Amino acid sequence: MEMNAEMIVFALALLFGFYMAWSVGANDVANAMGTSVGSGALTLRNAVILAAILEFSGAFFVGSHVSETVRKGIIDTQSFSNQPMLLAYGMLAAMLAAAAWLQFASYYGWPISTTHSIVGAIIGFGMVVGGASAVHWDKVGAIVLSWVISPLLSGTIAFFLFSFIRRQVFDSAQPVLKAKQLTPYLVFFVFLILSLVMVFKGLKNLHLDLPLTQALLMAGGIGLVAAAGSHFLVKNIQEIPDEAETLPPSWSLSIGLGRADKNLKKALESSSADMQLELKDILERVGRMREEVKEKADSEKDVVTYQKVERIFIYLQILSAGFVAFAHGANDVANAIGPLAAVINIVKTGTVVMESAVPTWVLALGGAGIIIGLATWGWRVIETVGKRITDLTPSRGFSAEFSAAVTIVLASKLGIPISTTHTLVGAVLGVGLARGLEALNLRTVRDIVISWVVTIPVGAGLTILFFYIFRWIFE
Amino acid sequence: MTLWGNNEHKEIVMRIPFMSMFIASPFEGLQEHAEKVKECAGVFHQAIECIIMERCEDFEHFRKEIDKLESEADAIKRRIRGHLPKGTLLAVDKFQLFRYLREQDKVIDAVEEGLDWISFRKKAGIPQVLEKDFMLLAEAVMEPIEELSKMVAEARKYFSNFSADQRTRVKDMIRTLRHHEHEADILEDAAKEKIFNTIDDAVTVYHLTRLAEIIGSIADHAENAGDMMRAMVAK
Numbered sequence: 258m259e260m261n262a263e264m265i266v267f268a269l270a271l272l273f274g275f276y277m278a279w280s281v282g283a284n285d286v287a288n289a290m291g292t293s294v295g296s297g298a299l300t301l302r303n304a305v306i307l308a309a310i311l312e313f314s315g316a317f318f319v320g321s322h323v324s325e326t327v328r329k330g331i332i333d334t335q336s337f338s339n340q341p342m343l344l345a346y347g348m349l350a351a352m353l354a355a356a357a358w359l360q361f362a363s364y365y366g367w368p369i370s371t372t373h374s375i376v377g378a379i380i381g382f383g384m385v386v387g388g389a390s391a392v393h394w395d396k397v398g399a400i401v402l403s404w405v406i407s408p409l410l411s412g413t414i415a416f417f418l419f420s421f422i423r424r425q426v427f428d429s430a431q432p433v434l435k436a437k438q439l440t441p442y443l444v445f446f447v448f449l450i451l452s453l454v455m456v457f458k459g460l461k462n463l464h465l466d467l468p469l470t471q472a473l474l475m476a477g478g479i480g481l482v483a484a485a486g487s488h489f490l491v492k493n494i495q496e497i498p499d500e501a502e503t504l505p506p507s508w509s510l511s512i513g514l515g516r517a518d519k520n521l522k523k524a525l526e527s528s529s530a531d532m533q534l535e536l537k538d539i540l541e542r543v544g545r546m547r548e549e550v551k552e553k554a555d556s557e558k559d560v561v562t563y564q565k566v567e568r569i570f571i572y573l574q575i576l577s578a579g580f581v582a583f584a585h586g587a588n589d590v591a592n593a594i595g596p597l598a599a600v601i602n603i604v605k606t607g608t609v610v611m612e613s614a615v616p617t618w619v620l621a622l623g624g625a626g627i628i629i630g631l632a633t634w635g636w637r638v639i640e641t642v643g644k645r646i647t648d649l650t651p652s653r654g655f656s657a658e659f660s661a662a663v664t665i666v667l668a669s670k671l672g673i674p675i676s677t678t679h680t681l682v683g684a685v686l687g688v689g690l691a692r693g694l695e696a697l698n699l700r701t702v703r704d705i706v707i708s709w710v711v712t713i714p715v716g717a718g719l720t721i722l723f724f725y726i727f728r729w730i731f732e
Numbered sequence: 733m734t735l736w737g738n739n740e741h742k743e744i745v746m747r748i749p750f751m752s753m754f755i756a757s758p759f760e761g762l763q764e765h766a767e768k769v770k771e772c773a774g775v776f777h778q779a780i781e782c783i784i785m786e787r788c789e790d791f792e793h794f795r796k797e798i799d800k801l802e803s804e805a806d807a808i809k810r811r812i813r814g815h816l817p818k819g820t821l822l823a824v825d826k827f828q829l830f831r832y833l834r835e836q837d838k839v840i841d842a843v844e845e846g847l848d849w850i851s852f853r854k855k856a857g858i859p860q861v862l863e864k865d866f867m868l869l870a871e872a873v874m875e876p877i878e879e880l881s882k883m884v885a886e887a888r889k890y891f892s893n894f895s896a897d898q899r900t901r902v903k904d905m906i907r908t909l910r911h912h913e914h915e916a917d918i919l920e921d922a923a924k925e926k927i928f929n930t931i932d933d934a935v936t937v938y939h940l941t942r943l944a945e946i947i948g949s950i951a952d953h954a955e956n957a958g959d960m961m962r963a964m965v966a967k
Contacts, residue, residue, distance in 0.1 A: 288750045366752070427894035556886060556901060563893035646754050650892070678750055685753060692823040695757035695891060699819030702753075 262731040266345050267604045271622075273352035274597030278626025280359060281371060281589045283634035286312060286627070288681050289581035289658060291642025292649040298571040299578075301643075305636045307575075308582045312631065313624035315586025315669075316594075319454060320623060322672040323588050324615045327595025330672065331376060331400070332383030334599070334609045336391045345603045346727040347386060347720070348596040351378035354719035355592070358712070368704050370676030373712040375592045376400060381717020382724055400673055404709060407664050407675040408683025414660035415687030422652060423691065432562055436569040440491045441484040447576055447659065449480035451583065454666045491569055507554035514547045570651035577658035584665035585677045586627060592674070594623040649685070653693045657684040679705055755820065758829060759888045761812035762836075766881035768805035769839050772798060773877035776843045776950075780870040783850060784863045791854060795847050802840050809837055823891050824964040832960035838953040839877060846946045853939050861930050862940065865923040869947050872916040876909050876954035883909070887961055902965050906958040913955035920948035 290304040299307065328334075337344040355374035362369040376397075383391045426435045457472035467475065521543060525536045598615040649657065661677070661684040668675045682701060689697040779794035812833060816826065858866050883905045890898040923944045931937050 291750075368752070423894050428896050430896070432893075432895065555897075556889070559893060559895050559898050559901075560889060563889075563895065566893075642751055645751055648754055648757070681750060682753060685750075686821065689821045689823075692891070694754075694821075695759055695823050695888075696755050696816075697821040698753045698755045698817065699821050700752075700817065703819060704752075 263342075263604050266342070266349060266600060266727075266731065270345075270349055270352070270597050270600035270604075273349065273356060274593045274600075275622070275626045276356050277352060277371065277375070277593035278590065278623045279630035279633075280356065281585075281592060282312065282627035282630025284363070284630075284638060285371070285585060285589060285678055286582060286631050286635045287638035287642040288678055289578045289585060290639045292646055292654040292658075293574055293578040293643075294639055295643030295645075295647055295649070296567075296571065296574065296651050296654065298575050298651060301636060301640055304578075304639055305631060307579055308635075308639075309628045309631055311579050311582035312586035312627045315583040315588075316590035316624035316627060317586075317617075317620050319583075319587035319666075319669055320590040320594060320620050321615045323591035323669055323674050324595045324598060324620070324623075326396070326400075326672040327375060327379070327591045327674055328599045328615065330396050331379045331393060332387060333391050333393060336387045338609050341603045341607060341609045342731070343386060343728070344609055345600045346731065347382040347724050348379070348599045350720045350723035350727055351375060351382055351716075352593075352596045353723045354378045354381075354716055358715055358719060362708075367708060368678065368682075368701060369708045369712050370404075370679060371589065371592045372674045372676045373404065373709065374716045375596065376674055377713035377716030378720040379596070380713065381720045384717070385721045386724065401709075401713075403668060403673045403675050404679065407668060407680045408686075408705075410683075411660045411664040411680045412683035412687035412690070414663060415656050415684040416691045418660055419653065419656035419688045419691040419693045422656060423693070426566060426652075427563075432566045433569070436566045437491050440569060440573060441488040443573055443655075443659075444487040444576065445480040445484035447480075447573075447580055448483040449476050450663055450666065451580060452476040452479040454587075454670055457670075487572070490572065507550050507557050511547065511550045511554045514543060514550060518543050518547060567651045570655050573655040574651040574658065577655045577662060580662035581658045581665070581677075581681070584662045584669060586624065587669040588665050588675060589677055590620065590623040590627065593626060594619055595674075597623075648694050648696075653688050656691075656693065657681065657688050660684040660687060756815060758812050758816055758822065759884070759891070761808050761815075762829075762833065763881070763884045763888065765805055765808045765812070765833065765836055766884045768801055768808065769836055770878055770881045772801045772805075772840050772843045773874055775801065776846065777870060777874055779847055779850075780866065783854075784858055784867055791847075791851060795851060798840075798844050798847055802844050805837065805840050809833055828960055828964050832957055832964065835953050835957035835960055836880065839880070839950055839957070842946060842950040842953055846943065846950070849939075849943055849946055856936065856939070858940070858943075859931065859936070862923065862926060865919070865926055866944070866947075869916065869919045869923055869944060872912065872919050873947055873951040873954075876912040876916070876951050876958075879905055879909050879912065880954055880957060883958065883961060887965055890965055899965055902961065906962050909955055909958035913951040916948055916951035920944050 286308050290299070290308050293299045294301050294304045334344060337347075352375070355371065355378045358374045358378075359369065359371055380392055380397060422439070425439060426432050429435045453472055453476040456467050456475050457469060518540070521536060521540050525533060525540065528536055594615060598619050601616065601619060603609060658681070661681040664680050664684075665675065665677055682705060685694070686697065686699075686702065688694055775794055775797045779791065779798075782788035782794065783791060813830070816822075820826065822829065883902060886898065886905060887902050890902055924941050927937055927940045927944070931940065
């Protein structure tokens with residue numbers, strides 16, 4: 258009987274864990290990829306493939322840090338060493354509670370976070386079953402603080418990044434040239450940070466955890482190579498759209514009128530006196546028209562220049578969207594894998610000894626869950642976001658996504674579970690504050706703050722309820 | 733098919749907090765409103781031409797046309813205001829935007845008032861000696877109104893590309909607007925002076941000076957709108 262209950266708990270844990278991973282892939286990946294699809298930078302198909310690869314990589318290679326925190330950083334698992342199955346029920350209940358709350362909130366469109374629900378759920382269970390002393394309050398305090406800090410940080414970075422791009426590129430005399438010059442530097446930073454996360458005390462799975470100096474050297478090298486590559490890529494790309502394609506319509510009109518002016522003047526020289534008066538009148542009218550058209554052509558030229566700049570930023574946007582996908586996989590897989598790994602460990606060993614790391618196959622399972630979520634549901638959300646959010650042009654999208662991704666990988670590295678969506682919302686607001694977006698609804702911010710306050714008690718309450726139900730069923 | 737069944741589109745929209753923060757830009761409405769103002773200007777010009785040149789019978793038709801345009805513009809104005817909830821972050825100051833809109837709207841109001849004022853003494857019309865002056869004045873206020881819609885379009889471009897050239901372009905337009913207004917002012921004063929020195933009938937004098945003032949105020953409001961725009965494109 259005992260064995261049977263364990264098997265059922267194990268199966269349920271797999272089911273709930275998979276559901277959580279599915280949910281992460283289904284709902285949140287769109288935040289990163291949607292705008293790239295919307296701006297035409299990526300086709301839906303390519304976006305899904307890119308997201309799948311990067312989400313999985315993030316989850317598999319860097320996901321263990323945050324998973325460890327969720328598994329054993331929030332509550333003191335040792336206080337359950339006498340009754341290991343209680344902890345298993347608790348983790349199971351936490352997953353179910355988070356999933357249920359997520360589903361409920363989704364129905365009403367509340368901007369709650371998977372991460373916050375699962376953390377709240379585990380705190381609630383720990384407090385009721387293990388007592389207040391079973392909760393690592395210092396760690397919980399740091400986590401909760403990070404929820405406020407992460408959107409602020411990403412928002413601040415985005416504000417300065419977009420302001421910088423605005424001043425350096427858009428506000429310059431040669432925006433296209435400036436954008437081309439700036440690209441390698443931006444690419445360098447993306448790759449530097451990304452590879453630093455990977456190689457500095459990371460990739461334990463692959464036994465590739467280098468000390469800081471070595472990691473910095475390696476990351477710097479990778480960044481330089483990527484920057485050099487981007488330099489040539491951008492340089493060549495500008496050759497492709499030739500002038501004929503991008504020539505504003507008023508330009509050809511302006512050229513035509515210029516020719517007419519020239520020919521009329523020629524005609525004027527060789528015309529008789531009575532014709533001259535009429536010709537002069539025509540000349541004057543052509544001159545007025547030329548002026549008008551020239552004004553229009555100048556304005557159109559600006560628009561074309563702007564489009565060219567945005568075309569360069571498309572590459573950066575794809576890069577930053579991929580960066581977000583990676584960071585997202587790294588941080589959010591823990592919501593599914595952390596509790597699941599705890600249950601698996603208990604069922605397998607019969608104890609709460611948690612010295613062993615999160616098993617690699619569990620991380621792979623989490624990554625697979627995200628991909629399946631993406632394939633079954635997420636692509637639709639990406640499509641919807643892409644169609645609806647057109648304001649986030651490549652330059653804006655890059656600023657927001659890059660800032661969010663940096664914040665998220667930083668948190669992942671520190672093993673702090675944060676909400677990727679809230680971080681991205683903060684980044685978009687940062688771009689908005691830098692006057693990069695015409696209009697933003699700040700009610701989302703208010704809703705997010707409310708969700709911070711509500712999610713923890715609700716997650717905790719539901720978990721306690723489910724915990725008692727599980728215990729009643731299995732014992 | 734999915735966990736949520738088939739009404740997924742609604743679910744998708746609701747689930748994404750990221751999406752709910754993007755709202756329609758008020759600049760779109762601003763541009764629509766400016767187009768209405770431009771249409772009004774066209775009708776006003778025709779109406780003035782009609783009353784001066786042809787002593788037209790069908791003056792009511794123009795008034796109705798303006799009425800229609802005014803209510804359409806009003807709907808746009810209300811839509812802009814209604815769709816900017818309290819917590820809206822804009823690339824421009826919200827109150828500047830509203831003040832701009834108010835001035836742009838006042839242009840239409842002034843046009844409407846002008847036609848109304850003419851209609852109160854339709855039979856008398858405009859005395860022949862002053863025909864040319866009023867024609868010139870009416871033409872002079874046309875240009876700033878037409879400049880408005882162009883200015884909104886260019887300003888909007890500025891907020892997407894932040895180009896220094898684009899900003900200069902908007903500023904130039906505002907300067908042109910001011911220049912036009914000044915010219916209209918001179919014509920208004922000239923017309924008034926002529927009214928007082930050529931017309932003896934007090935009622936006519938009152939009617940015509942007031943009319944000159946109303947027509948002049950069309951340009952004033954266009955200029956004010958330009959000044960508001962100047963504040964919006966300030967760095």
